[in-house]
Amino acid sequence: MKHPSNREFFAYWDEARGGAAAPDRSRLGPEPVRHLLGDIFVLSYDPAAGYPFRVAGTRVCALLGRDVKGEGFSALFAGDSRHEIEDILGVVAEEMLATIAGITATAADGTLVHLELLLLPFNPRTNAPLSLTGLLAPLDGGHQTVDHFKLTSWRHVGHERKLFGPRALRKLAVARGFMVYEGLR
Numbered sequence: 001m002k003h004p005s006n007r008e009f010f011a012y013w014d015e016a017r018g019g020a021a022a023p024d025r026s027r028l029g030p031e032p033v034r035h036l037l038g039d040i041f042v043l044s045y046d047p048a049a050g051y052p053f054r055v056a057g058t059r060v061c062a063l064l065g066r067d068v069k070g071e072g073f074s075a076l077f078a079g080d081s082r083h084e085i086e087d088i089l090g091v092v093a094e095e096m097l098a099t100i101a102g103i104t105a106t107a108a109d110g111t112l113v114h115l116e117l118l119l120l121p122f123n124p125r126t127n128a129p130l131s132l133t134g135l136l137a138p139l140d141g142g143h144q145t146v147d148h149f150k151l152t153s154w155r156h157v158g159h160e161r162k163l164f165g166p167r168a169l170r171k172l173a174v175a176r177g178f179m180v181y182e183g184l185r
Contacts, residue, residue: 001100001157003137005036006118010098013120013133014158021096022121025131039137043073045093045130047086050074060136065108065145081151088154089119093132096121101154103136105146113146114139 001007012033016023030037038059043051050072061067064076077085085101092099103115119134138146 001116001118002139003116005039005137006100006116006135009033009036009040009135010100010118010120010157013098017123020123022123024123024125028122028133036135039135040133041073041136042131042133043089045089045132047090051086051089054131062143063136063138063146065147076147077149077151079150081149084151084154085149088151089132091156092119092121093130096123097156098158099154099156102152104150104152106148107144107146109144111144113144115146115149 001010013023013028016027033040038057040055040057041053041060042055044054046052051074052070052072053068056068074082074086074089088099088101091097098121099119101117101119103117105113105115107113115136115138117134117136119132121132122130124130
């Protein structure tokens, strides 16, 4: 992670989760990261709606030039990057893997702005909608409004990916009847 805000928010999230794959939402309070709240957002896990913002900090809204509550997060991305970010959001929420991504965006004056995106899952709760949190910060300290996001790089951080996480097991549970799985013991 390049941006100090992302490192600090990840460390807070990592401490809150303890040994679990992800922390419960109730374990993350605003007080310890009050100075980061402007860059933090919460997304609903709703692929059909484009992963809408439930909450967006003031600096996130200023960076995008509007209040984005209720807007789809994936709609910020252009072209093939939209499909990639939707896949990444699915992995983060369903397999509970923290992810860091590099993004370029176009400023109002046409220049490229480099951003760093941190995506962190919450532990799912019974009868509660699935959601995830994150932090979006410009790497070059720019304060221009941006749009047309393009994903340039990404990687999972924090812990190793399991062979069969909750996402894969749910897909296997849908299958009925006799099935042969090659390579499993």
